[in-house]
Amino acid sequence: MSTLTALARAQAVVAGRAQPIATVRHLHVHDHPLVLIPLVMAGEANAPLAAMVGTDPARPRLLTVGQPRNRDERFAFAADLAATLVPYVDSFATDTEDVAVDRGRDVRRRYVDAPQIWVPNPAGVDFLRLFGRSTRFRKTDGDNPVPAAVPLLGRWLTFFANTAEMPGSALLVNAVQALGLHWVTGQSSAEDAQFGVQLAWIEAGAAAAREAENGPVAGPATDPDFDNRVLAPLIERSAPDLPRVLHDLLLPTWDRMWRTLALLRRLPVGERVRLRWDADRDAFTAFAQTLAEGGPPQPRRDGAVAAAARLQRLESAASRYAVQRAFDDPLVLAEYRLSGAAFAGTVTLANPDRVDDSGKRPVLRPRIMVHTGEPVRVEPGASLTSPARPSQKARVISINPAGDGVDVLLELSGGMGRRLVAEPGSVPAVGERLILTTLSEAYRPGGALPEPAETPWTHGGPPVPFADQPDPSDQPDQQEGDVVAAARGDLQEAGAEFVTGTGRVLP
Known part of the structure; x- marks a missing residue:
């Protein structure tokens, strides 16, 4: 927990109401999302009991499973869910637009919009991931066939669950995380996982949150008391009123989901949210095309190289997402100012026409002087960026x-045009208030x-042919050599000790 977040939690306790920790909305909220x-x-691995799903707040669709242990009823439920989710997703795979690539030398096609699915909490995302894994490999013919829509549903659920791991993605969003990105309550993060309580803190305050603690859960797990008193008898006798x-159990959460969407829409959207949604549209377009071309289902697990590449993408996205949030939101950037990764100051001197001709050709290198009363924890030579001019670099000359x-004293480069005269407004003027930070949106390969x-056989590569393997009898016994070296005093590793065959420890 950061310093400002801890302070906001303390203020929420005193005020009895959730406190904002963002001045803008940091995620895309679709005009026509699907709520699921x-x-x-309880007690059954990935056994669906019900789902409330739809795109109209006034017309939720309830899907139920009378006997969750029955395999046929499970896949009938999956087919019913596919009948709602797949047409919704397909409705976005229509109109396309041209996107310039390779610096304008080529174009590619991308869908103009993408679907967005909302679930109440992270556990809902986990359920969709497991349900997708259990359905995407099912056969539609042969023994134990399933409806044709079931494996297609599984592939889409797996795609959405995978995108939910990507920092900044908004194709599959859980309401608890979305609210926690913009408000903090006067309770712990673990208590915030109860969706109804968290929303009550934001909408009405602590008193309403205490009342919401006894309300219906937001799933996917049910309340044990409800299971014992109500659910188990209904399932045992196949009661028609199940x-x-x-429906009555899920309806309060359904209403809260749409209130959450309305609450988030009232926040002004961050400038860089559009860039992340563009990346989501790219991902949706690529996967839709893979399906259209008859590509295979996602593998059960990634290979070594694919897993490393995915981890690399996740790390890069997390770093980029943190920078974008800070550049969009001064309240988020304040955290970096506290840690010394950013400072604010006023431009007191500026030489926008300075040209450096010490190299092979002259280049425009304006210099500015920034006065600040904040601690500056950077060294001369460090590269800084201003959120107001993210494409411009400022190299620290002296402090x-x-x-x-x-x-x-800073020397500027980039973001000023290609001539030896800076474009108007590209160089900070005297008197301008400026924030400078070590954060950067620059692409990192x-x-x-x-x-x-080309990987070793231990990581999925080809096994080494037996004839090419070294003969163990030709190799010296490393342990025996180390024991002898230790006895002679030749082994210099600190703390090294070896045990002889009789159990005696050699220092």
Whole structure:
């Protein structure tokens, strides 16, 4: 927990109401999202009990499973879910637009919009991931066939669950995380996982949150007391009123989901949210095309190279997402100012026409002086960026004490045009308030990864032919050599000790 978040939690306790920790909305909220509230049977691995799903707040569709242990009823439920989710997803795979690539030398096609699915909490995402894994490999013919829509549903659920792991993605969103990104309550993060309580803190305050603690759960797990008193007897006797009971159980969460969407829409959207949604549309377009071309289902597990590449993408996305949030939101950037990764100051001197002709050709290198009263924890030579001009780099030339603060001399490069005269407004003017930070949105290329066939056999590559393997009898016994070296005093490793055949420890 960061310093400002801890302070906001303390203020929420005193005020009895959730406190904002963002000034803008950091995720895309679709105009026509699909809300999906899954419910599973307790004690059964991935056994769906019900789901409330739809795109209209006034017309939820309830899907139920009378006997979750029955395989046929499970896949009938999956087919019913596919009848709602797949047409919704397919409705976005229509209109396309041209996107310039390779610096305008080529174009590619991308769908103009993408679907967005909302679930109440992270456990809902986990359910969709497991349900997708259990359905995408099912056969539609042969022994124990399933409806044709079931494996297609599984592939889409797996795709959405995978995108939910990507920092900044908004194709599959859980309401608890979305609210926690913008408000903090006066309770712990673990208590915030109860969706109804968290929303009550934001909408009405602590008193309403205490009342919501006894309300219906948001799934996917049911309340044990409800299971014992109500659910188990209904399932045992196949009671016809089971759908009505489950409808009444899920309806409060359904209403809360749409109130959450309305609450988030009232926040001004961050400038860089559009860039992340563009990346989501790219991912949706690529996967839809894979399905259209008859591509195979996602593998049960990634190979070594694919897993490393995925981890690399996740790390890069997490770093980029953190920078984008800070550049969009001064309240988020304040965290970096506290840690010394950013500071604010006023431009006191500016030389926008300075040209550096010490190299092979002259280049435009304006210099500015920034005075700040905040601690500056960077060294000369460090590269800084301003959120107001993210494409421009500022290299620290010197840092000198001045009055009640310090003067930081900076040399600028980039973002000023291609001529030896800076474009108007591209160089900060005297008197301008400026925030400078070590954060950067610049592209960071990933490391080179080998082809799967070039990895060792332990990582999925080809096994070493037996004839090429060294004969163990030709290799010296390393343990015996180390014991002898230790006895002679030749082994220099600190703390090394070896045990002889008689159990005696040699230092």
